[in-house]
Amino acid sequence: MTTIRIDSERLLADLDKLRTFGRCGTGVVRPAYSEAELDARRWLAERIAEAGLEVAVDPVGNLFGLPPGDDACILIGSHSDSQPEGGWLDGAYGVIAGLEVARASLEADGPRIAVVSFQDEEGRFTTLTGSSVWAGQLTLAQAQRLTDDEGISLAEACRQPEGLPAPADVAPERFRSFLEIHIEQGPVLDTAGERIGVVENIVGIRSERLRFTGQQNHAGTTPMHLRRDPVQGLVRYVNDLNARFAEIVTPATVWTVGHVAVHPNAPSIVPGQVDCTVQWRDADTTRLDRMTEIVRETASEIASSIGLELERSGYATIAPTHCDPALVETLAEAAEAVAPGAWRRMPSGALHDAANASYRMPMAMLFVPSKRGISHSFEEDTERADLVLGVEVLAKAAASL
Amino acid sequence: MTTIRIDSERLLADLDKLRTFGRCGTGVVRPAYSEAELDARRWLAERIAEAGLEVAVDPVGNLFGLPPGDDACILIGSHSDSQPEGGWLDGAYGVIAGLEVARASLEADGPRIAVVSFQDEEGRFTTLTGSSVWAGQLTLAQAQRLTDDEGISLAEACRQPEGLPAPADVAPERFRSFLEIHIEQGPVLDTAGERIGVVENIVGIRSERLRFTGQQNHAGTTPMHLRRDPVQGLVRYVNDLNARFAEIVTPATVWTVGHVAVHPNAPSIVPGQVDCTVQWRDADTTRLDRMTEIVRETASEIASSIGLELERSGYATIAPTHCDPALVETLAEAAEAVAPGAWRRMPSGALHDAANASYRMPMAMLFVPSKRGISHSFEEDTERADLVLGVEVLAKAAASL
Numbered sequence: 170m171t172t173i174r175i176d177s178e179r180l181l182a183d184l185d186k187l188r189t190f191g192r193c194g195t196g197v198v199r200p201a202y203s204e205a206e207l208d209a210r211r212w213l214a215e216r217i218a219e220a221g222l223e224v225a226v227d228p229v230g231n232l233f234g235l236p237p238g239d240d241a242c243i244l245i246g247s248h249s250d251s252q253p254e255g256g257w258l259d260g261a262y263g264v265i266a267g268l269e270v271a272r273a274s275l276e277a278d279g280p281r282i283a284v285v286s287f288q289d290e291e292g293r294f295t296t297l298t299g300s301s302v303w304a305g306q307l308t309l310a311q312a313q314r315l316t317d318d319e320g321i322s323l324a325e326a327c328r329q330p331e332g333l334p335a336p337a338d339v340a341p342e343r344f345r346s347f348l349e350i351h352i353e354q355g356p357v358l359d360t361a362g363e364r365i366g367v368v369e370n371i372v373g374i375r376s377e378r379l380r381f382t383g384q385q386n387h388a389g390t391t392p393m394h395l396r397r398d399p400v401q402g403l404v405r406y407v408n409d410l411n412a413r414f415a416e417i418v419t420p421a422t423v424w425t426v427g428h429v430a431v432h433p434n435a436p437s438i439v440p441g442q443v444d445c446t447v448q449w450r451d452a453d454t455t456r457l458d459r460m461t462e463i464v465r466e467t468a469s470e471i472a473s474s475i476g477l478e479l480e481r482s483g484y485a486t487i488a489p490t491h492c493d494p495a496l497v498e499t500l501a502e503a504a505e506a507v508a509p510g511a512w513r514r515m516p517s518g519a520l521h522d523a524a525n526a527s528y529r530m531p532m533a534m535l536f537v538p539s540k541r542g543i544s545h546s547f548e549e550d551t552e553r554a555d556l557v558l559g560v561e562v563l564a565k566a567a568a569s570l
Numbered sequence: 571m572t573t574i575r576i577d578s579e580r581l582l583a584d585l586d587k588l589r590t591f592g593r594c595g596t597g598v599v600r601p602a603y604s605e606a607e608l609d610a611r612r613w614l615a616e617r618i619a620e621a622g623l624e625v626a627v628d629p630v631g632n633l634f635g636l637p638p639g640d641d642a643c644i645l646i647g648s649h650s651d652s653q654p655e656g657g658w659l660d661g662a663y664g665v666i667a668g669l670e671v672a673r674a675s676l677e678a679d680g681p682r683i684a685v686v687s688f689q690d691e692e693g694r695f696t697t698l699t700g701s702s703v704w705a706g707q708l709t710l711a712q713a714q715r716l717t718d719d720e721g722i723s724l725a726e727a728c729r730q731p732e733g734l735p736a737p738a739d740v741a742p743e744r745f746r747s748f749l750e751i752h753i754e755q756g757p758v759l760d761t762a763g764e765r766i767g768v769v770e771n772i773v774g775i776r777s778e779r780l781r782f783t784g785q786q787n788h789a790g791t792t793p794m795h796l797r798r799d800p801v802q803g804l805v806r807y808v809n810d811l812n813a814r815f816a817e818i819v820t821p822a823t824v825w826t827v828g829h830v831a832v833h834p835n836a837p838s839i840v841p842g843q844v845d846c847t848v849q850w851r852d853a854d855t856t857r858l859d860r861m862t863e864i865v866r867e868t869a870s871e872i873a874s875s876i877g878l879e880l881e882r883s884g885y886a887t888i889a890p891t892h893c894d895p896a897l898v899e900t901l902a903e904a905a906e907a908v909a910p911g912a913w914r915r916m917p918s919g920a921l922h923d924a925a926n927a928s929y930r931m932p933m934a935m936l937f938v939p940s941k942r943g944i945s946h947s948f949e950e951d952t953e954r955a956d957l958v959l960g961v962e963v964l965a966k967a968a969a970s971l
């Protein structure tokens with residue numbers, strides 16, 4: 170088996186360089202939009218070419234680096250766009266890691282490896298836009314009509330930097346497996362003092378928006394027993410939900426009431442209406458189904474017990490994705506070789522482009538720790554040594570594929 | 571004892587007429603401001619003069635109708651301003667009732683009775699502005715500097731309609747007692763099928779704004795046991811508050827969490843911060859004190875048990891007011907005579923100008939039912955027969971004073 174020796178100084182310098190471009194002071198690029206973003210894209214294309222890879226851009230704006238030759242190769246990548254106040258590693262790390270492993274494998278005459286930076290993962294237009302079109306989950310025409318918060322369509326926003334090749338399809342059939350390395354974006358590895366996570370699945374996500382309507386009233390003259398107060402309804406609802414979920418969840422299951430809007434929201438008025446959104450995530454579809462039932466049954470019971478009207482809307486569901494078992498084993502062996510005893514198997518609680526890739530080819534993922542679990546924030550960070558270690562595990566696994 | 575015979579057609583016609591003036595289609599006037607409001611004020615002054623009373627306006631804009639003679643007299647009144655989308659009876663009823671009883675008593679050669687319409691009860695500038703200045707709780711200079719939501723000061727907003735006398739003090743010493751009749755603004759009488767409420771006290775009000783700060787986080791990657799989620803804190807807080815209050819309250823005690831603000835308020839983010847306001851009302855100061863302790867202790871316990879920071883701010887307190895026991899008995903006797911078995915003694919859960927009057931003279935209040943308990947709404951209404959009945963009780967009581 171070839172040894173793919175990565176150049177850790179080059180990896181870290183490229184990550185630092187990418188940070189200097191773009192919006193929000195983070196240096197990670199959003200979809201082709203501002204001059205700084207076009208500059209970042211042009212720089213990334215130059216680095217791909219310098220690594221000996223062919224630069225290719227597909228019609229939705231995914232940027233590839235392809236090794237010489239025609240046989241199906243390994244694809245490694247992530248995204249280089251960022252949340253508005255996002256950090257420097259979410260996505261960018263996986264792109265630079267893919268570039269370095271592809272470069273090093275070419276140098277070592279190892280397996281043929283391509284790199285990709287997917288367009289608009291963070292959802293300026295919709296979540297995972299670029300990989301959805303590439304994997305055939307969304308048509309190009311549908312994607313081009315999507316608009317951002319300012320009403321600008323993807324078709325209008327996409328600009329092609331000078332010097333890049335004309336857009337052309339880069340078919341998934343050109344690749345035989347997909348690997349993605351990403352920061353964990355959660356506290357599990359950091360809290361446990363571990364350095365690598367081998368992802369077994371990407372959790373499914375469900376959410377539902379609920380509206381409890383009661384009777385708006387004077388907060389002084391309405392006795393407690395005659396109130397139909399939807400804030401009290403919300404409190405009982407979340408309380409009961411916690412208790413019922415506790416009987417069926419695993420330690421990896423999560424649920425969140427992150428959005429609450431009270432109307433009219435004045436201290437002297439018994440509220441008339443509360444909107445809230447419940448979101449729940451788990452890797453097991455049966456458990457997600459059972460949670461959906463609990464979300465709905467509990468809401469109905471609380472509403473009828475205190476005389477509230479209940480409307481449910483905006484139910485959303487994203488199916489869980491399972492990583493390829495053989496690839497997971499390969500990553501696990503590499504992790505144990507490079508970081509013995511300092512890694513774990515775990516689910517991904519966040520969505521990733523890898524979920525789309527899995528529709529077309531075997532897929533697996535690696536995590537490195539996020540300091541204090543912080544992501545989507547300027548504070549997002551990972552130890553340099555862990556950034557390098559993660560890419561070493563990735564390179565070792567890729568060498569054996 | 572003289573019988574003061576009220577003219578019920580005149581009473582209802584005057585109430586209907588007042589409804590035709592002013593903002594929001596309600597016909598009840600706000601402080602001298604728009605032409606329609608000035609018209610309403612001018613009309614009210616004309617009706618006071620037609621009733622044989624002397625029109626007087628004090629420096630803050632309270633409008634009085636004074637009977638002939640110099641001895642201290644009974645004062646009956648309320649306010650004729652309204653909430654932005656308020657109904658036609660909140661305040662206006664008590665002013666027209668006072669006018670009719672004063673007129674009828676003069677006609678019947680009964681006790682000398684004056685009427686007052688207090689300025690800005692509803693709080694364009696501050697709550698109970700006019701009666702606060704008149705009773706000496708606020709200086710005229712302080713009141714004139716108060717501004718509304720648009721930054722207009724009371725001094726700027728007050729305009730004197732043509733034809734009204736120049737402003738001059740109308741000292742509280744000119745009056746020997748104060749009576750106010752008002753719609754209940756709550757559902758107690760309507761629900762019980764009763765027609766008169768004899769108010770024993772006006773509840774005290776306390777409120778406190780609380781801020782729970784946790785750790786904003788990714789809703790997918792943060793395990794439940796590592797979260798410091800202030801929405802979960804709020805739910806446990808309100809739940810515990812309900813349980814602890816239940817051990818010390820009476821059926822007349824009320825508490826409300828009417829204001830909740832979640833940050834950043836997005837379905838996919840574990841919230842970082844929740845602001846909420848708790849308000850509680852009771853007629854007993856000792857109970858209010860105990861509730862303050864529970865509000866604070868429970869918040870501290872919840873915050874420390876799940877690792878939230880707690881900030882308390884905006885603590886506000888309005889003391890309970892007790893009606894004059896002798897006046898309460900006089901009103902109770904009149905209620906039993908006019909509406910036998912169809913009345914009750916009760917607290918007022920809302921603040922009224924009567925609370926300010928009580929600083930200077932014996933005070934008591936009557937309520938008539940609010941249909942379905944609705945007030946501060948265009949839907950606010952009371953049966954015509956109940957409006958008349960209430961003034962008959964008021965007139966009978968006044969005749970015996």
